[in-house]
Amino acid sequence: MPQSNQQQASTLHVLVLYGLGFLLLWEWLRPLKELTTTNDIQIFVMYTLFLFIVTYFQLPFWISFPVKLGAMLYALHSLYFFDVFLSFKWVPFLIEDIQYNLGLFSDQNWDEMTSLSRSLLFFILLWLVSYLMHYWLVQTRRIFLFFLITVIYISILDTFTVYDGKFAIIRTVFIGLILVGILRMMKIIETQGFSLLKGKFPVLWVAPLSGVIALSSVLGYVAPKASPIWPDPVPFLQNLSGKGDEEGLGKGPGIAKIGYGENDSQLGGPFEFDYTPIFTAYDNGRHYWRIETKEFYTGKGWENKIPTQAIALEADNPSADTNYTRIWEDGLEMKDHKARIEAEKRKEYSFLMIPGKLTNIQADPGINYQLDGVNGKISTFQDGREEKLTEYEMDYQLPVIKEEQLKASTDQYPEEITENYLQLPETLPQRVKDLAQEVTADQPTLYDKVKTVESYFAKNAYGYNTIEVAVPKRDEDYVDQFLFETKKGYCDNFSTSMTVMLRSVGIPARWVKGFTPGTFEALGKDGLREYTVTNANAHSWVEVYFSGIGWVPFEPTRGFDNPFEPESEEKDSTPAAPVPTQPDKPEKDVTKEDSSASGAKTGSDSILKSVGTLAVILLISLVVIAGIAYLFRRKWLRQYTIWRYKHKKGADSFEEAFERLMWLLKIYGLKRRPAFTLREYALYVDRELDTKDMRILAKAYEGVQFSPKKQTDLWNDFHKELWENLIKRIRP
Structure with a gap:
């Protein structure tokens, strides 16, 4: 052939x-x-x-x-x-x-x-x-x-x-x-x-x-399938290990799917992720999609106890804030942003996703907006009935806050803040309060105390888990169980625990629900970034009140980045590549700091440092690659040898290829003993590899060695095929 x-x-x-x-x-x-x-x-x-x-x-x-x-x-x-x-x-x-x-x-x-x-x-x-x-x-x-x-x-x-x-x-x-x-x-x-x-x-x-x-x-x-002989192995294994009884697994209504819900009176229990798209957002700001807040902690979950009233909002001036729904205090520097929401078919909500302080809402004519005066939810109505919107646009503002402003904030709070956002149940175990005091004792400012509690969970090996999540028993507190017993959970566990710990040391805090930014899809020509938000983006976080500033969001959940970060006086933190986190799934955003006006010298030093680091990384990589190549040389030498000699030509090609074959055989363990003649060695190789090819090549090689005239046609298709066959048969 x-x-x-x-x-x-x-x-x-x-x-x-x-x-x-x-x-x-x-x-x-x-x-x-x-x-x-x-x-x-x-x-x-x-x-x-x-x-x-x-x-x-x-x-x-x-x-x-x-x-x-x-x-x-x-x-x-x-x-x-x-x-x-x-x-x-x-x-x-x-x-x-x-x-x-x-x-x-x-x-x-x-x-x-x-x-x-x-x-x-x-x-x-x-x-x-x-x-x-x-x-x-x-x-x-x-x-x-x-x-x-x-x-x-x-x-x-x-x-x-x-x-x-x-x-x-x-x-x-x-x-x-x-x-x-x-x-x-x-x-x-x-x-x-x-x-x-x-x-x-x-x-x-x-x-x-x-x-x-x-x-x-x-x-x-x-074909028809028989019913399972064994029960579901997951609860079987949990019962076998005793976890089901000890940690409260399975005490709730079963494994739920993640998504936005309104009843938070009983937190805990496992859930599975649901990636059904909810809406697509086109936005030029960075924030959580805020829906509502809860102020009353029961020991098992969150409720709203403050009497509320519905407040009608004007689309062109939706600023009828109450003492409970006002997020930012007057006098802050604000930046203008735009957002557009497009809801997925059959996944519309009859309330707004709130990106910040709204200044304008654009939707279908005839839509009425109603603000809940306590939790801040803005519902949509038409002709007296709840109306689910498929598309709407918003103009909104986000504040520019310096870290120094937060550090300078004092504990002088308005009365409505202290009355409602320091509440704790009488049944809260004392060890929760003691832990909060211990964690914040050495911190000089309110902001330092808040940041210490926020980072406490990451520094103390609290695990992110959505399956082995306990439901507190009748006599157990949800936060106490997480802090001292299970030490694993998802956003509800982390955010509730931070809120309760802050309240324990006299810092007003509240629990917030909504969605994380979503998954970045593309950058539009209008400068708006496109995000896809799914059920899996449902999330909860913490807002802390600072006098003269307002409610500032914090993110205690392991693996999440807070989209709102205060600016430092020395450096303005701007995201190099805003990568939104998947809510209730730990993932770090990649944000970088651009140098402020520090001059060209700082920039050049940074570049030199980066180049030096890159050189070190490349050198280490080359050393590692060389080491791996040497250790696994038997696995790639054969292919390399075939590639190198297959297309060679010339009178010396056959001799060189045959000698390389002999070298390879030695490398792979088929050594030529000193007493062997070439023909005896060829016979030995053929027996080991179950071929007859080595004898043919050895005979041709001997002919070249003892011939007074070089033969230029020996490295032909026939000998190449035999030579390649032998190399392929060698096994590492």
């Missing part, structure tokens, strides 16, 4: 293997959007596909490495930065983020790592896995273990999480069995000497294999 036909068949087989291998790896990425804080899964999928394509073409390392690295940087840029990629304005922020996370890494403070660095590590992991897939598929031709682990992975997720793996299992089994069958076929072809194109063996082998697997998959899907 001509060599070109063999190459065509081999290339086709490798292409099919790579395609099926990518589909198998894709099954590992599919559940991430539902089970983790990872957004924009399509970018990770496309990057993985790109890695497989580059690996398929077997480019030299000095080409493939920078190409893959460039693609990874572009993917990171697409996720986190708004600058033009080739402007490289984002590079200093990336270097600074890596610097910051290297410090966290050395301190083993994994939970505080930013989303940017987590994504970077994930891209590197995908890079390594793509190499391993190449190694398993092309070199060892063994994929069964990875296939089995994939099936187990999907089965565990389907059993213990909200991920529905029914179709994933079918896809995985189909793809995996096809892969195992093809690899087995290729091994038979190698050992038995079948031709890849001459004859019908591959077709007769693959066609029935695919047909049987497809038929089995269809029959397995449509």
Whole structure:
């Protein structure tokens, strides 16, 4: 058979293997959007596909490495930065983020790592896995273990999480069995000497294999299934470990789905994420989407006890604040912003998502707006009935507050503030109050006390968890149970605990509900950023009252960033790439500080420092890569040798290639003993590798060595094929 036909068949087989291998790896990425804080899964999928394509073409390392690295940087840029990629304005922020996370890494403070660095590590992991897939598929031709682990992975997720793996299992089994069958076929072809194109063996082998697997998959899907023999293993395991009784798991109405609800009188219990889109926001500010506040803590949850009244608002001047709904005091510097809300079909709400202090509302004619004078919710009506809006626009303001203003604030509060926002139940355990006093005792200002409580949970290993979340028993306090018993929970646990601790030391605080900013989608031509907000963005946080300023939001929940941060006198903190957090899923926003007017020297020093850090990182990376390449040299030397000599020409090419083959055999453990002649060694190699090729090549090599005239035609298709066959048979 001509060599070109063999190459065509081999290339086709490798292409099919790579395609099926990518589909198998894709099954590992599919559940991430539902089970983790990872957004924009399509970018990770496309990057993985790109890695497989580059690996398929077997480019030299000095080409493939920078190409893959460039693609990874572009993917990171697409996720986190708004600058033009080739402007490289984002590079200093990336270097600074890596610097910051290297410090966290050395301190083993994994939970505080930013989303940017987590994504970077994930891209590197995908890079390594793509190499391993190449190694398993092309070199060892063994994929069964990875296939089995994939099936187990999907089965565990389907059993213990909200991920529905029914179709994933079918896809995985189909793809995996096809892969195992093809690899087995290729091994038979190698050992038995079948031709890849001459004859019908591959077709007769693959066609029935695919047909049987497809038929089995269809029959397995449509056939009737027996009912489960065992009960749900999750409660079974909880009962077996005693957690169900000790922590109150399962005491509530069961596992709920996350979303905005109005009844908060009984907090606690597990929930599962629901990524159903609620609305799309077009906005040029950064904030939470605020809906309402709660002021009365019962020991189990939150309620409103202050008598309220409905207040009609004018669309062009919606500023009828009460003592309870006024967020910011007069006299603050305010910045104007715009926002537009487009609700998803059948997911409209009959109230507004409030981004800040509203100055104008634009919606359908005939809409009336009504403010709840206590909790601040603005409801929408038409002709006396609640009306769900599909689209509306708002002009609003956000304050510019300096950190020094907050530190200068005193404990002189209005009467309505102290009467209603320092309330605590008589049943609150004393140890909660003692803990709050202990945590804040050494702090000089009110602001320092608040920030200390806000960071207390992260510094004391309180865990973020949505499944193993307790419901307090009849004689237990919700905050006390979280602070001293379970020490794990989600936003309601963290925000309620911070509010109660602050009230315990005389600082007015209240509980706030709404949505986090959402998932960034695109930057519009009008300068408004597009965000998608889903049920999973439902969130709760804390507002603290500062005299002369108003209610300032704080974020105690592990892994969340507060979209509102006061400005320092020295530096104005501005986000380099505002990446909204997924509510109730811990994820750090990537925000950077731009230097204020400190001069060109500071900027140049920063650039030099960044360049130096980048050089150190690159040097360390090169050393690590060199070490890995040496340790795993047996796994890549064969492919490199084939690539290097396959297209060589000239009279000395055959001798050089044969000597390289001898060197490879020695590296891989087939050493030539001193007593062996070349023909004896060739016979030994053929026995070990189950071939006859080494004897043929050795005879040709001897002919060259003892011939007075070099033969220029020995490095031909025939000898190349035998030489390559021998190298491929060598196993690490």
